[in-house]
Amino acid sequence: MRSGMSRRVAAACAAGLVTAAAAGCGTADGGDGGPQGSDASVSVVTGVYPLQWLAERVGGEHVDVTNLTEPGAEPHDLELSPRQVGAVAEADVVLHISGLQPAVDEAVAQQAPDTGLDAADLVELRAAEEGEGHEHGDEDGHEEHGEHEEHEEHDHDHGGTDPHVWLDPERMAAIADGLAERLAEADAADADAFRANAERVSxxxxxxxxxxxxxLAQCASRDLVTSHTAFGYLADRYDLTQVGISGVDPDSEPSPARMAEVARLVEEHDVTTIFTETLASPAIAETIAEETGATTAVLDPLEGITDRSPGDDYPSVMTANLEALRMALSCD
Ligand SMILES: [Zn+2]
Incomplete structure (x- = not known):
């Protein structure tokens, strides 16, 4: 059994997804896939759920995909275990979005300079707008995250682009194409399958x-008030105006002045719904809703799938989000 440890199990071990006892992690005698191993010929590591979904669709049966962010964990401040860094080093392709997860960017730069595939190199990222940047300046934020000072320092370095690119279906399709080409390089025998899969997912x-x-063509309102500014791509593409209470990073706490500003806008624009998220606390959005008489509803930024997600994969959550938007914005 040990020598037959599959790549999938090996990757799961590396990512700490299974217990050592259950899968024999760390006891394999250097076996690199035996007769009982999976048929997948390419190992792919992804940083965040939507990229995992994309890699699974494009790679199909020919790839083993390991996602670095645990289901239900918030991806922005992900820290990697040594095993996960090892998985990055050993993967054939590492698909990530620079600027989203500093720890992943760093691991790719150091461990996977040739195998890293940055979505930001495949599609143009939109600039984070004024007020969408990382606002860690207030006391509370720093107290809470004092031990991650270095990471926050790094956060500010990525040139002010908005990493939530997966909320734009068209850019996702372009990433699928780029990924198919990279997989075809890694596994030429399955190149046709990768390209056909990319076409299907597109x-x-x-x-x-x-x-x-x-x-979203005919709506009474086009103001999208959200917890953190994850929905800039969606707002751009479908002509909505995003008003984020926090910045691009959900951990940044809005200042009282920002809260008052959003509350004022909600009242002036007759906004009926403040959107909350699946993975982040709804407390701040609820406070503004209470103050203004608005209600809250979930708009999922798709940073991970949990039991509380309004769907069980990327397309179903996107569809649920559309319904939530149509309801909140009173669309015909
Ligand atoms: Zn986010």
């Missing part, structure tokens, strides 16, 4: 785009 993403375009 068609699915096109359908989502059409549904959003149609569903």
């Amino acid at each position: 068609a699915e993403l096109d359908d989502l785009d059409s549904a959003y375009r149609d569903g």
Whole structure:
């Protein structure tokens, strides 16, 4: 059994996803996949859930995908275990979005300079708007995260781009194409399958785009008040105005002045719904809703799938988000 440890199990061990006792992690005698191993020929490591979904769709049966962010964990401030760094080093392809997860960017730079695939090199990232930057300046934020000072320092270094690129279906399709080409390089025998899979997933993403375009064409309001500013791509593409209470990073606490500003805007624009998220605390959004008489609803930034997600994969959560938007914005 030990010598037959599959790459999938090896990757799971590396990512700390299974217990050592259950899978024999760390006891394998150097076996690199035996007769009982999976048929997958390419190992892919991804930083955040939407990229995992994309890699699984594009790679199909020919890849083993390991996601670095545990389900239910908030991806922005992910820290990697030594095993996860090892998985990054050993993967054939590491798909990430620079600027989203400093620890992953760093691991790719050091361990996977040739195998890293940065979504930011495949599509143009939008600039984080004024007020969307990382606002860690207030006392509370620093007290809470004092031990991560270095990471926060690093956070500020990524040139002010918005990393939430997966909320734009069209850019996701472009990333699928880029990934298919990279997988084809890693595994030429399955190149046709990767390209066909990318075409299929692009068609699915096109359908989502059409549904959003149609569903958000005629709405009473176009103001999108959200907890953290994850929805800039969506707002850009479907002509909505995003008002983020916090910045791009959900950990940044809004100042009392920012809270008052958002509350004022909610009242002036007759905003009926403040959106909360699945992985972040709804407390601040609820406070503003209470103050202004608005209600709250979930708009999932798709940073991970949990029991509380309004769907069990990328397309179903995107579809649930569209319904939540149509309801909140009173769309025809
Ligand atoms: Zn985010």
